[in-house]
Every structure is written in C-alpha cells, then in structure tokens.
Amino acid sequence: MTSADAVVALDVGGTGMKCALVDPDGTVLHTERHPTGAERGPAAVVDTVLEVAEGLAGKARADGRTPVAVGIAVPGVVDEARGVAVWSANVGFRDVPLRELAQARLGLPAALGHDVRAGGLAEARIGAGRGAGHVLFVAIGTGIAAAHVVDGAAAVGAHGAAGEIGHILVRPGGPRCGCGRPGCLEAVASASAVGRRYAELAGEPATAAEVAARAAAGEALAGQVWRETVEALADGLASGQALFDVATIVLGGGLAQAGAQLLDPLRAALHERMTFHREPRLVAAALGDEAGCLGAALLALDDLEKR
Numbered sequence: 001m002t003s004a005d006a007v008v009a010l011d012v013g014g015t016g017m018k019c020a021l022v023d024p025d026g027t028v029l030h031t032e033r034h035p036t037g038a039e040r041g042p043a044a045v046v047d048t049v050l051e052v053a054e055g056l057a058g059k060a061r062a063d064g065r066t067p068v069a070v071g072i073a074v075p076g077v078v079d080e081a082r083g084v085a086v087w088s089a090n091v092g093f094r095d096v097p098l099r100e101l102a103q104a105r106l107g108l109p110a111a112l113g114h115d116v117r118a119g120g121l122a123e124a125r126i127g128a129g130r131g132a133g134h135v136l137f138v139a140i141g142t143g144i145a146a147a148h149v150v151d152g153a154a155a156v157g158a159h160g161a162a163g164e165i166g167h168i169l170v171r172p173g174g175p176r177c178g179c180g181r182p183g184c185l186e187a188v189a190s191a192s193a194v195g196r197r198y199a200e201l202a203g204e205p206a207t208a209a210e211v212a213a214r215a216a217a218g219e220a221l222a223g224q225v226w227r228e229t230v231e232a233l234a235d236g237l238a239s240g241q242a243l244f245d246v247a248t249i250v251l252g253g254g255l256a257q258a259g260a261q262l263l264d265p266l267r268a269a270l271h272e273r274m275t276f277h278r279e280p281r282l283v284a285a286a287l288g289d290e291a292g293c294l295g296a297a298l299l300a301l302d303d304l305e306k307r
Contacts, residue, residue, distance in 0.1 A: 006060040008053050008070045008106070011115060011292030012045075014038055014090030020288060021060050021067075022297035026126050028290060030059060042092035049098070050105045057106055070102050070110040071300030073118035073292045080299075083112045086160060088289050111303040112297070116163060117154040118295025119287075120147025123250045124154075125298060128286040132248040136240055136280070138165060140233070141253035143178075144186040147242050166190065170235045181231045185236040189229045190278055198225045212258045229255075230262070233268035241270075241277050252285030259284065272280045 006029060011018040013036060021030040034052050036045055049072065067101070083099025093176025102110040113121075120137030123277040129135035144166030148155045155162045166186030167179055174183035175193065187193055190207035198211045202221055206214070214222035220240045237249060256262060267282050287294060 001218075001285070002038040004065050005068045005295040006063075006065040008056045008067055008108070009073075009293045009297040009300065010053060010056075010071070011073045011118065011296055012036060012049060012091065013075065013115070017049070017052060018293050019056060020290070020293040020297070021056055021063075021065070022294065024068075024301060026294060026297070028294070029065075030056075030063075031290070031293075032056070038089060038091045040263065042094065042096065045091050045093075046096060046098065046101065050101060051052070053102060054106055057108065062106040065107060067106070069300035069304050070106055070108050071113070071296030071298070071303075072098055072102060072110065073113045073115040073296040073299075074098065076295060077160050078112060078114040078117075078158055080111075080113055085112065090287045104296070107266075109304055109307065111299040112298045113296060114156075114160070114163075115292050116145040116245070117156070118250060118299060119285075119291035120149050120163075120250070121152070121154045121298055122287055122291045122294035123252065123285050124149035125152050126251045126287070126294065127210050127291065128283045129248045132246070132281070134244070134246040135248050135250060136237075136244055136246040137252060138237070138240070138251045140190060140251060140255040142190060142192045142193070144236070144253075146240065148246070165236060165240050168236050168239050170232050185232060189232040189236065189255075191253070194225060194229050194255070197228070198222060201225065208255055209257070212261055225262075227265075228248055230265045230269055233266055234273055237266075237270055237282075238273035238277075241280055242276075246280050248281045248283060250283055250285050252291065256284050268298075 010104040060067040077086040085093040086095040106216040124135040146163040146165040171183040175187040177184035177187035194208040215226040
C-alpha cells in the first residue's frame, strides 16, 4: 500500500451519511455529506450508499489516487463476519448483504461494520483512547451504545449486538425504554431522555443542550435533571467498568459536547462508585463526527491485511 492509495469510507446514519476518502495512515483527504433519505425505503438507501461510494472512488481516481477498499458503517445489528446489515430501525435494513453489494458495484474489497463500534475503533486507535490498550467508547446521543476495544479490535459479540450498554437497567420502575423495558440507562440519561424529563417537569419542550445551558446558568429544575442524568450515567459506567475493566472510557455523542459540565461531575460520581475496581480515565472523544468514517476506513484496511 502506498501514499497514493485511498480508502472509501461511509458512516450511514438515520438522516445523513458522513463520507470520506481516507489515506492509509488515517488522514482524511476529502469529506462529503449526503442525506440518507430513509423515508424512501431501504432499497433506495442502499442505492444511495452504493452511488455515493462509487462517486468517492471516482473522486479518488480524479485526484490521482488509487481506491483500494471500501468501508461502510451502519446502525443497528450488524453481522460483520458475513457483511450483512441484519436489522436497523433507523434506515429500515433487514438482512441486507451490503458488503457483497458494495464489492460488486465498485470492484473493490469491502468491509461492513457497526457505526458505534467503528467510532470506538477510531477513538481507541487514533483518538482519545490512543495507547490505552483497553478502551470503552460510549456514544450518548438519541440513544446510548458502547464499543469495547481491546488492543485495537472491537468486540462484536456472538450475535453482532455487543456493546448495548444503553440497556443496562439503572432505574427499576423508571421511564419505559424504546426496547420495551422500564429503567434502561438510555431511557434515563440519553440526550433525548434529558429533553423529555425536563419537558415533563417544566411543561415546556427543551433539548438536552438547552437543559445543560440552563443548568449552568443556575436554573434549579434544569440542575435537578442534569444531576439525575449524571447519577444514572455513573451507575451505567460503573457497571461497564465492573464488566470490562478498561483503562480509558471515552465519551462521545451529542451529550458529551457539554464538556466539563458533564465530565467533571461524572468523574466524581464514578469515583464514588469504585470499590476494588481500578478507576478508569474518563475523557471526551477527540475525533468528533468523523469517528465513524475513520473507523469504517480502519475496518476496510484491517480486512485488506487479512486477505
């Protein structure tokens, strides 16, 4: 592989796709954004993914580079070994052989991965968890999910569903989660849950960012919701640390953009919950919304090395 090579990388979300050409050393060469258009149905989404990937490969060639592989990250349940998007509520995928379709369309080796695991892989290797060896990446957005990365490899699980830390039970009898069970971490401490909880108490809608800003400004109700969120997150992360014993926990996603307002009290709350467990380093993600794309590229490069 040479410096003239490029990897085509796509991070497919429910509303938009973050796409890039990535150098083999992890440098982003070119980025694009495209709407996913999930309302058009899964077949149309697949067509868009393949069309965008093909366009990126063409862009690489026009720039004098050789596209050598394609990496695609998608949400939901992903069978990475078979390259199949098993299920995704966000984009409507049901058993879509996306790796095979990408290889056939572009004539390049392709790898398919889970969006959060891809983001975790990038943060662990080249982002905030670099050099830690054992990293738990936790994405806190509309939902909450995690990736456990050991020595640069993310655990997939027996059924492609590893890392669902958002469905740890933290508040028995609490708000009902989208999975159907009450009291999941995701139902209490995700960005969407923060907004819902404040709206219930205040009688007016607010985003998690607005709740954070109001809490920082000293509003008592927002402060209460924020403290409840931090306590629930600390319980979830303490469970994660008991299970995985990582050196570093990296927080990403929308809620982590609150920075020190989240990290400082969360570090203190997590410290209080440590007994015989080694306390992990708790840091904010470093790669922003490029993490999924970079992780998809890393998956593609890993796949090339195995061939």
